[in-house]
Amino acid sequence: MIAPGVWVDGRAEGLPADDRGLAYGDGVFETVLCVDGRPVWWDAHLSRLERGAAVLGFVAPERDVWQRDAERALAHADPGAARCVLKLLLTRGSGARGYAVRAPSRPRRVVSIGPAPEVDGAAREGLRLRWCRTALAVQPALAGIKHLNRLEQVLARQEWIEAEIDEGLMCDTQGRAVSAISGNLLCLTRRGWLTPPVDQAGIAGLCRARLLAEGLVSEAELRPDDVMAAEALAVCNSVRGILPVRQLDQRGWAVGGALRDLQRALARLEAAFHHSFLDDALA
């Protein structure tokens, strides 16, 4: 059985079942927003993929290989949709039983294309969040990279089925707020926009990195109480941009000017994250 819209090392076929990505989650991935056939923040995605593979101890393929993969997949994107999402997944490749890497790795690429999520409504109105009981383990050796060991997120996302809840917030096992299940956390306090560090748990998101690099956001440890007391909250990632939070468990927030300013700043950095409502002075 071959999944549609998926290519393994450039071919539309299944994955060899001895792949270490399956056996141990031994690999990394990226999800790339594409607008009118252009992958947004392409170099940053490839840089993170390469950094992640290096942390795991193998070398990612050359960038022109990914470029050809992307072109092949984008040629199969829905021609009626301006936006789509390209997923790049890289494993260490096939291996014999056992954790040891016995031969030089031949990393394997799995590239797929799919629809982009509709985010205009959430970017305008905001998300409804809950705190998750599932905690992120503290693991400095793996924190930050976007590896394939994601059971914590899978468990956290299973904590609710209500359609009224859009996302979950996760703490680490030491009680510090870390991130949403699928995005980083932005928290407006008297000290400005803050986001938790990701050197103990969590993923170093590209939208987060861009906001940090521009000085729009600073890194700071946050407790759940800090989050609940925030003037404003948002979740960000490289596919959805900045999405305001309008509710977190029992507390609600009006989506105010500071959030629109931050969304506008991101839209100036990358036009893919512009929304027409940001032009509206009343927004």
Place this chain on the structure above:
Amino acid sequence: MIAPGVWVDGRAEGLPADDRGLAYGDGVFETVLCVDGRPVWWDAHLSRLERGAAVLGFVAPERDVWQRDAERALAHADPGAARCVLKLLLTRGSGARGYAVRAPSRPRRVVSIGPAPEVDGAAREGLRLRWCRTALAVQPALAGIKHLNRLEQVLARQEWIEAEIDEGLMCDTQGRAVSAISGNLLCLTRRGWLTPPVDQAGIAGLCRARLLAEGLVSEAELRPDDVMAAEALAVCNSVRGILPVRQLDQRGWAVGGALRDLQRALARLEAAFHHSFLDDALA
């Protein structure tokens, strides 16, 4: 490309590349020692697989399905070898992008057959171990089960390349000794044979469980200092049985009578773990 000796849902083909086992490590596995075509501790392996799937939130296939898988794979085992290892891997099945489980899962089986490791020498002479720098994260939500998120073990096993080192011992991020990379730790102290708990990190090994159930071993928290001061050490799992430790970093141990007694006790519980040297009064 199809890996040899691997069956996906009973067919010799590749894995659909949208499988959540690949995407997130969303699944569990077992490695089963088979002797003369008989899977050792078969029911216990299936019980742990079922328990693990339940922790992740899905239902494992009926046992007769695994039975047929095992028979198919064993028919392809090397006819010249009395022992082989059967690997059962179960994923939640295919899924769309995103952590949410959007439809009832159709779990997928990946069954493979391979050679059994030669253990007679190690069972007699003992293993040479080192302490790993990579720590196991504390994650009570996943501890104990044999899930597919195994990057910590992959990183730990990459810490050395010297063929003189057979195994690594791992602590958790709070400094407690937990286990070997591929087996549980047994530690002889004045309080008898002890093994660390696996409710915060580590895997609840079947050999360990059997020794605990028989009262041959007790559970106790152990610090690296306790391990270094032990009268004897061993590593155990369901494929290799009990393997003595003859060296751990700078300290060496003679493999003495207490270890032989424990090996003999295990051999009485399960003949697959008998070694001819155990009959030798001088062994």
